[in-house]
Amino acid sequence: MVPGIAAALIGDPVYAQGVATFTLEILGHAQSETKIKRVESLLFGLEELLKKHDPKFEFEKSSSQEVRDLLETAIINASRANTESKIERLRKVVFGHIVDPQPYDYTTRYLDLGVRLNDDQVLILKMFVETEVDLHDLREKLKDLRIISENAKDVELAMFASDSKASSKQKEVFKYKKDIHKKEMENTEFDFESVVNKRRRMISKYPEDEFQFLFNDLRVLGLIYNPAEGRASNTGDQAYYQCTALANGFMKYLSEDSG
Structure with missing residues (x-):
C-alpha cells in the first residue's frame, strides 16, 4: 500500500x-x-x-x-x-x-x-521560546516604567526646590504616586526574574559541560542570541538570552495543534 x-x-x-x-x-x-x-x-x-x-x-x-x-x-x-x-x-x-x-x-x-537537533536541545529551545513571550512583555513594561521614572526626576526637582510654589498637598500626592510606581517597578522586576529562574532551573538539570555543548550549538544555528553582547552590561548569563525569529517559527510548527 x-x-x-x-x-x-x-x-x-x-x-x-x-x-x-x-x-x-x-x-x-x-x-x-x-x-x-x-x-x-x-x-x-x-x-x-x-x-x-x-x-x-x-x-x-x-x-x-x-x-x-x-x-x-x-x-x-x-x-x-x-x-x-x-x-x-x-x-x-x-x-x-x-x-x-x-x-x-x-x-x-x-x-x-x-x-x-537532539531531543534535549528541542526541550531547551521550547523552554526559551515559551518563556520569551512573558519576558518580552515584562521587558517592555520595565522599559516604560523606567522612562516614567526618568521623566519624574525633573518634576521632583522642580516640585521640591526651595523656590517651588507646589503646595504641601501636591507634594504629598507626588510622594504617594512615587511610592506606588516604585512598588510596581519592584513587582515587575520580581516577575521578570521569576521567569528567568524557570530557565535557570532547566539549565541546572544538565552537567555544565553538556549544557554548554547543547546551548552553544543552538547559538551557532541562529536560534538564540545574547542581546547584551559587546555591552558593559553583559554578564554572560545564558538565562537572559533571547530567541530569534527562526526559533519562534520552528517551535510554532512543533507545538501546533493538528486537530
Missing part, C-alpha cells in the same frame, strides 16, 4: 507499488530497509495528520510545487534520521507549512533543524 501523498508526488500511483519503490525513486541511494521504514513513518504519519486536520483533504489538489519540494527534502532527511522523534519533527514541519505556510527558506531550515 502506498500513501496517497507518495502517489501524488510521483504522479503515477500504478508505478508506485509500495512505499519502498517510492522511496527509491525519490532518493535513489536509500536502499536499506531501515531507511525505507523511516520514510514510511514520515509519509503515513503525515497523511494521518492531514486527515485529522481535514478528513476531506487531498494532497494532490492542495499541494504546490513548493510543498512537493519541501516534502522531497523531508524524505531525504527522514531517511537519515536516527530517532522517531526526529521523524516526528519533520512530519510536523511539513504539516505546519501545508496548513499555515511560512517563507519557503525558513521552512527548509526547519527541516534541517528537525534532524540536526
